[in-house]
Amino acid sequence: MSATETAIASAEAHSAHNYHPLPVVVASAEGAWMTDVEGRRYLDLLAGYSALNFGHGNPRLIDAAKAQLERVTLTSRAFHHDRFADFCTQLAELCSMEMVLPMNTGAEAVETAVKTARKWGYRVKGVPDGMAKIIVASDNFHGRTTTIVSFSTDPEARADYGPYTPGFEIVPYGDLTALREAMTENTVAVLLEPIQGEAGVLVPPAGYLPGVRELTRERNVLFIADEIQSGLGRTGKTFALEHEGVVPDMYLLGKALGGGVVPVSAVVSSTEILGVFRPGEHGSTFGGNPLACAVALEVIAMLRTGEFQERATELGDHLHRELGLLVGGGAVETVRGRGLWAGVDIAPALGTGREISERLLAERVLVKDTHGSTIRIAPPLVISKEDLDWGLDRLRMVLSVP
Numbered sequence: 001m002s003a004t005e006t007a008i009a010s011a012e013a014h015s016a017h018n019y020h021p022l023p024v025v026v027a028s029a030e031g032a033w034m035t036d037v038e039g040r041r042y043l044d045l046l047a048g049y050s051a052l053n054f055g056h057g058n059p060r061l062i063d064a065a066k067a068q069l070e071r072v073t074l075t076s077r078a079f080h081h082d083r084f085a086d087f088c089t090q091l092a093e094l095c096s097m098e099m100v101l102p103m104n105t106g107a108e109a110v111e112t113a114v115k116t117a118r119k120w121g122y123r124v125k126g127v128p129d130g131m132a133k134i135i136v137a138s139d140n141f142h143g144r145t146t147t148i149v150s151f152s153t154d155p156e157a158r159a160d161y162g163p164y165t166p167g168f169e170i171v172p173y174g175d176l177t178a179l180r181e182a183m184t185e186n187t188v189a190v191l192l193e194p195i196q197g198e199a200g201v202l203v204p205p206a207g208y209l210p211g212v213r214e215l216t217r218e219r220n221v222l223f224i225a226d227e228i229q230s231g232l233g234r235t236g237k238t239f240a241l242e243h244e245g246v247v248p249d250m251y252l253l254g255k256a257l258g259g260g261v262v263p264v265s266a267v268v269s270s271t272e273i274l275g276v277f278r279p280g281e282h283g284s285t286f287g288g289n290p291l292a293c294a295v296a297l298e299v300i301a302m303l304r305t306g307e308f309q310e311r312a313t314e315l316g317d318h319l320h321r322e323l324g325l326l327v328g329g330g331a332v333e334t335v336r337g338r339g340l341w342a343g344v345d346i347a348p349a350l351g352t353g354r355e356i357s358e359r360l361l362a363e364r365v366l367v368k369d370t371h372g373s374t375i376r377i378a379p380p381l382v383i384s385k386e387d388l389d390w391g392l393d394r395l396r397m398v399l400s401v402p
């Protein structure tokens, strides 16, 4: 057996089968490239679902992590540490908000937002105890906890995990009328992805997000933007909502905030909203740890220059122009997305998304399918135009487009 086959067989025997990885075993990576255990190089067009916006082994992030590893890595929040205040201040500033509540994973940021919205509903809005409702969209992806899968519409993500957490109302994504009709006195929040990543990079109709903003403001309901995948440069702006000129009440951040080095997530909001917490009412052993703060501070500094957003805009325009040329030729049905982020619906006759991904793997390009015959393309924002073009050539080859 090859080194690849041995590693995969052993992983299959001893790890739960809650993923179905492509048959490649990565040993190292740099920038937009990964190298497997047999020395083959692959172009990474997934970027860890946007956790690797700044590429593999980004020298600035690795240096920040190394420096912090030598000083102090964990204090718990029982004590202050000297990176914490800077992290919170600078992240709040990047978001033009006032307060930060740090956690680790994206799902924890979503859970924190659910708690915050409910507490705000009872303490500030005056919703009767136990009656708070949060409205979410169909085809959402917000994480994997029991509460979060309770409001998923994906049977794969949800089945067999009941009893489900009550207090959520699901409306069709992009439908403002349905949202308006679902609102009651007890609605405390609307939780949405500005672009639905896992659903296939779905961009809502123009005017939807500003409409959500207007409606939530009118009805004294919090607008919670899950920018865990869409945020921090991916779409060409720091936040996907900026494309629509919308400012939410709460940003949920994760993935790229940890620079692909450590898990870092956060809820970022106003003093009125995050001010609802008192000591002991919420927390996390690792949330806001010194290593996480040091890496995230470097991420924030990199985003402040605007250079990554600019790259995502320029290369994203190029990517969408090139992918657009494939539409209508029989191989590609639709292309959606914004910036360096695309959902590509391949003609089902050419194969499932999984089969296309496997063919691309054979051509040394790594992508991930979402549903059906859709693949997503989301390279690290540091990818060169030449490498992106090389990846697009391989895609055309696999789709037999001249």
Ligand SMILES: *Cc1c(COP(=O)(O)O)cnc(C)c1O
Binding pocket: 049, 104, 105, 106, 107, 108, 110, 141, 142, 143, 144, 193, 197, 198, 226, 227, 228, 229, 230, 254, 255
């Ligand atoms: C990935 C993701 C999450 C969950 O993040 P984890 O770190 O995997 O828990 C939540 N929301 C969105 C939009 C995501 O893409």
